[in-house]
Amino acid sequence: MRPTREQEELRSALRSLLTEHQGCDAYAPLTAQVGAAGLAVPEEYGGAGGGARDVQVLMEELGRCLSPLPCLGSSVLTAGALLVSGDEEACGRLLPALADGSAVGSLAWAEQGSWEQEAVRAEAVPGPGGGRHLITGAKEHVLDWKDVDVLLVAARTAHGVSLFEVAPEAAGVRREAVVTMDQTRAQARWLLDGAEGRLLGTDGDGGRYLERVRDLACTALAAEQVGAAERCLELTVEYAGNRVQFGRPIGSFQAVKHRLADAYVLVESARSAALGAAFAADEDPGALPRAAAVAKSVCSEAFSAVAGEMIQLHGGIGITWEHDAHRYFKRAHGAGELLGPPALHRARLAADLGLAAR
Incomplete structure (x- = not known):
């Protein structure tokens, strides 16, 4: 399980950039120069078309310097959820910006300190006019960034746990910063009160x-x-x-x-x-x-x-x-x-x- 030459070159470039640029200021050069935000995003959606081994190189280097960058929350959780959902319309609309770093996403999933799907209590009911759902609930331990452009929310419908796209600035959506022991990784609590959400993939397949x-x-x-x-x-x-x-x-x-x-x-x-x-x-x-x-x-x-x-x-x-x-x-x-x-x-x-x- 030896790294490829390309992965060694990626590691060298990442370490050099992370040494030169500190903290949050490193995100722009990492995304622009080595495509860090889109390593595992298919080329058809503007990514590098790599895999988990490429992401592993990135994450090791981010871990070495305790980087606060949103790669885990945006590039892995949010982009990964979009791809797994198989929703081609949403992928085509949202992934290019996530892949080039011009947008940052968050996946609001955990409730009551648990990431088990059985713990999901947020409720999504059909909205007026059809095609949309109204979501109510509280989400904890959401990996945070100063500006969140794409918010995905796990909520329960009559068919089971499902995944929704919710506009971060929509009515009924509120974000609360929380104090964490690890101040190098920000987290937030998202509160939804009848917030409008668009279903991603198949209803009930969110789990x-x-x-x-x-x-x-x-x-x-x-x-x-x-x-x-x-x-x-x-x-x-x-x-x-x-x-x-x-x-x-x-x-x-x-x-x-x-x-x-x-x-x-x-x-x-x-x-x-x-x-x-x-x-x-x-x-x-x-x-x-x-x-x-x-x-x-x-x-x-x-x-x-x-x-x-x-x-x-x-x-x-x-x-x-x-x-x-x-x-x-x-x-x-x-x-x-x-x-x-x-x-x-x-x-x-x-x-x-x-x-x-x-």
């Missing part, structure tokens, strides 16, 4: 769309966690080689060596799990649900452990506000809960294996 999109998002998020954990380890190894205690670098002490070695094993194990999910998404979609559940569980726990070791091995400076260690630790916590905690994905995996065994 199937969301399951597929969650697997793709877990795969992308796992790659981000690997990139961030790898950077944590790099910074810690560098510090252990420079910090002198009792007349020698602390990295020369056997106990510190063991802890760094254990962290290295965690990073590489997580990388394997994330790679497995990305290859499944591209080559064996039937295996993706299991591979994505494994990747999200393994990578969440690995990142949390390595970020914790980063703080411990840095000592006093690791708990200061000025050092980046706390930012990685907070991202590890937030990413671990996003799209469901590791225990949830292990339960998904166990249930799937149980069904397969019967």
Whole structure:
């Protein structure tokens, strides 16, 4: 599972641009120069026509620098949901702008802290005149950006969970920013009160769309966690080689060596799990649900452990506000809960294996 030459070139270009442009200012050059927002969007809709492995390269690099860019929420969740819905009219109308970065999208899905489709309580009822629905409900943990142009909402109709396009500025739509532990990834709460929505795909098939999109998002998020954990380890190894205690670098002490070695094993194990999910998404979609559940569980726990070791091995400076260690630790916590905690994905995996065994 070695990266292609094109993927290595993509990684180099992304790292260079992310080093040159900091924070939110990086989105325009990334989308304009390397097409970051449309890597997995088909060429017919203005994208690069790549796959999950290309997205994995992007997400690893974004994770390394704790980038606040909206790629997970817009390029993976929103664009992915449009593609999975099979709604050609909506794809043709919305995807080109999402792919070139001139528009940013959000998928409003979670309720009561859960991404399970059973938790969807937002209600969509047919509106006057037909062809439209009126949606009422509250959506939590929606990945946020300063300007949202495309809003997709999961809501329940008489036929089951369905997916709708809702204008962000429409009547009955309100967005509330929320305070999160991880301040590098903004989230919002969306409140809908009779907001008009256009059905995407087939009424009642939204649950199937969301399951597929969650697997793709877990795969992308796992790659981000690997990139961030790898950077944590790099910074810690560098510090252990420079910090002198009792007349020698602390990295020369056997106990510190063991802890760094254990962290290295965690990073590489997580990388394997994330790679497995990305290859499944591209080559064996039937295996993706299991591979994505494994990747999200393994990578969440690995990142949390390595970020914790980063703080411990840095000592006093690791708990200061000025050092980046706390930012990685907070991202590890937030990413671990996003799209469901590791225990949830292990339960998904166990249930799937149980069904397969019967």
